[in-house]
Amino acid sequence: MNSDNSNPLAAHSLDGARALITGSSRGIGADTAAYFAQAGARVAVNYRNKEARALKLVAQLNETDGSAIAIGADLTDPETVSALFETVKEEFGGLEILVLNASGGMEGGMAEDYAMQLNRDAQVNFLKTMMPLLHQGSRVVFVTSHQAHFIRTVETMPEYVPVALSKRAGEDALRELIPELEAKGISFVVVSGDMIEGTITATLLQRANPGAIEARKEAAGRLYNVSEFAAEVASAAVEPVPENNTRYVGDVSDFLNK
Template sequence: MTQQTQKVALVTGASGGIGAETAKRLARDGFTVIVNYAGNAAPAEATVREIEAAGGKAITAQADVSDPAAVRRLFDHAEAAFGGVDVLVNNAGIMKLASLADTDDALFDQTIAVNLKGVFNTLREASRRLRDGGRIINISSSVVGLLPVNYGVYAATKAAVETMSAILTKELRGRGITVNAIAPGPTATKLFLDGKPAEVVERLSKAAPLERLGQPEDIASTIAFLAGPDGAWVNGQTLRVNGGII
């Protein structure tokens, strides 16, 4: 087994898409994985069963990351089950698009609550409780640089995540903990595909020089790199994992 065998990874929003693929990849790399989900237990449990069938170790843990008390309980659960957390992957998020003029208060508040406060809640807890030598990997988005219309609030939350990541790197000086962000481009997940006409998906699939959508496995592989020994000297960075979209 690898040197990571006894290490524990907590992946938020891990019941599907990038989160589920990340959980499975980290389990293959030897991590014990906590598969967090917000509301629907069934897909999270299916991810755990798949991990276990492949010889890995994982459990599910329900928590709404926008709720500070729920996040504290999530870390409590991890400590009770496995003694602590070594890797935090902040993957939970929502994407509801509208122009700024058409964004109502409910959409704004929900996006901020999950995408920004949710990440803040887990970062605050991890700052206090992550084991020394650990890794924090936050999921941003390439829309921060691309600035497409109708993404104003969503992109703003992801830009804030990148800023918090860079600052937390400095605040954790001396503990051997790295903090990085990954900014995927268009990726074939339910979150991305839902509500988009076929012609829009086709256009976006050709936007990168590699002329395809990213796959959840592409993002999970980059997360695994940052979580593993080869990523030990990468710190305070945002990696644009997007096939070359500028």
């Protein structure tokens, strides 16, 4: 969890707000949860199987004047998603912020189509399930990578292609829901960033292709770390919706010029 003073959100700026971040027991999701809690929001930390991490994060946030709860749910399991919905409804009553941060596809031992199940199908199902908790003024944030967002025009590392294709498919499927969201006064933002140092995805890529992250860092000039990127995600939850509903983090010239 971020422990410095780099919170992009002003103190008390989210007083009264309620936020849910998927996949937030560690990494980008955990730091985003911390930024929200420090700004006054009540935060639901979602985890799939890292309960101990989630409970530790929640304890830390509650000890520092934050307000957080942990809720376990596997996004690919509709039953646990429905249970999560009921818990959030009972504990919070509604949501002002929903961050779709959970993703995967490089884990071992999963079904061949797991990446598409999680990064496309589960994202759409999760948002549709949570829709009754959202209202006029709520914001949905979908977290992705440049490698996924631009996969149709820019090649990426072979090891990451299945994830990139499924993440882009998920983004497209979620964008199809924008008219329905906007009709209810709910805004939608995609946050796209380069590879993030310190994430599980970067670790798995490095393991599968030693030197891959260093090569991308050299090509990009610099890569954001977890807390820096989480700050951008947190900001995207409150700042005006950018053009084409997309917030690019860092330099995208390598991708836009191809």
